[in-house]
Structures are given as structure tokens and as C-alpha cells.
Amino acid sequence: MDPIATLETGFGYWNPLAWLIAFVVAGIIAWVIWSAGEKGYRKGTEQVKPFLSGNAEPAKGDVHLRAGNLYWGFTEALSGYYERIVPLHSGILNDYLLWYLGVTALLLVAVIGMGI
Template structure:
């Protein structure tokens, strides 16, 4: 196997990053060509602006969205799960050690039945 050949053969296929890169670049070039063939006399600036239901955004709406609010829907959908997770992550050192010793005990019991040769 020559290490400079980028192809990886997986149990059910092949993967070649160079081919992927070429296809990616080719599609970029095609997109560029399509873009270049577009209408030259278009008005600039308006199309890319942010509109709220067709209206101009009021002043101050270009403020930054804080990290806390990104993915709100996701977290809202999984609220019961996250409530359980928050309960699990207490940040108290006794709980850290407790979890470790608990897993140790559980694994001792499990390996007692299935761990042997």
C-alpha cells in the first residue's frame, strides 16, 4: 500500500478525498459559470438584505443573537431529557465519586456473570 495514494478502502466501499475535492471544485466552477451568465443589469444591494415579512427591519435589529438563544427549539423539544441531564450534572464532588463507585459496583456484578473466559 502506497501511503501517498489517498484512497481508503472500507469494508463496503472506497473513499478518495482528492476525487471529492475535484468534484467540489468542479461544482464551484459550474456555479460560478452560472452566476456569471446571470443578468448583468441587476440592481445591487437590495436582494441580499434581510427582510422581515417583506418589511425593512427596524433600527437595532442587526444586533447579535446570543449563544444562549441558538438552538432554542432543539432544547425545548428535548426538555424532559435535559431536565434529567441537569439533575445528573450537579457539580458536587461527592456525586462524581459516587457515580464512579456506583459504576464500579455495577460492572463488578456484570463481569462476575459475563466477564469470565
């Protein structure tokens, strides 16, 4: 068996080797650009501090963008959907059971109805 064989997907194909080569090439280019950069950088000196137009640096916790702020626009745009779907996850055990038994009953009707 050829270990680097191309994966046949029925419609197309995929060979990780080509991707890896591209990866290595991109890595070399990145390394070339990086190595041509500024040599005077020293860790642990004034250089590592962020420069904010001369303003004092805010506290570390304040500059970090917290998770709750991410994708606000997405959930807001789909608020009509989320307003319906989130309450379904009510956390009440009776509802969980009702969904399960309801789907069972629905499929029962469908399968027996089609079968007879």
C-alpha cells in the same frame, strides 16, 4: 504506496479525490455565475446598507440572532430528556465520586459474576 489510494472501510470505500473534483467543478460553476452578476457594486457607499422597505436600520446588536435563541425548539421537544439529564451534572464533587465508584462496583459485580 499510492498517495491517492481509495480508503477501504470494510464495507465500502472512500476516495477524497472524487470529492475534490466535484468541489472544483462546483467552484467553477459558482465562479461563472458570480462573474455574470452585477458589476456596479461599490464598497463603502450607500449600496452596502441593508434595505428594509424604507424603514430605519435597527442597531447592529438587535439584528444578530444570539446563541441562546438557537435550537430552542430542539431542547423544548426533548425537554423530558433534558430535565432528567441536566440535573445529573450537579457540579457536586460527592456525586461525581459516587458515579465513578458506582460504575466500578457495577462492573465488578458483572465481571466476577460472569467469571465464576
